[in-house]
Amino acid sequence: MPTKKPLDKTKLDQIVLDARRSQAEREKGYREKALKMYPWICGRCAREFDHSNVRELTVHHRDHNHDNNPADGSNWELLCLYCHDNEHARYEHAHYNTGSAKDSGKTATFNPFANLESLLKGKQ
Numbered sequence: 001m002p003t004k005k006p007l008d009k010t011k012l013d014q015i016v017l018d019a020r021r022s023q024a025e026r027e028k029g030y031r032e033k034a035l036k037m038y039p040w041i042c043g044r045c046a047r048e049f050d051h052s053n054v055r056e057l058t059v060h061h062r063d064h065n066h067d068n069n070p071a072d073g074s075n076w077e078l079l080c081l082y083c084h085d086n087e088h089a090r091y092e093h094a095h096y097n098t099g100s101a102k103d104s105g106k107t108a109t110f111n112p113f114a115n116l117e118s119l120l121k122g123k124q
Contacts, residue, residue: 029069030059033071033073038073038077038078042057043079043083044079044086045082045083047080057078058081058084059078060087064091
């Protein structure tokens, strides 16, 4: 039975640090451009930002492709952290549901409120 090599935490930490630096460098370019182009307002909830809280304003890629960064900013919109997280959750949920419904050929048929009117009539 082969023995497991001990995990080199220093090497793993360095890999994570390098990955975060690379991501920060990529984001730095389009984030700075987007913050110069657009007003510091969330495109969904209209929350306004200033220098004290601009770190909570993110650049969202409309087509969800982080490599698509046209110079005119047409693929970007500024969203607060909450709206950005919500947008990605909606995208993933829609993608998941679309794929599973097509693959299985099944659609939802149960309506939990089908009997609601008759239930409410009995309460009056």
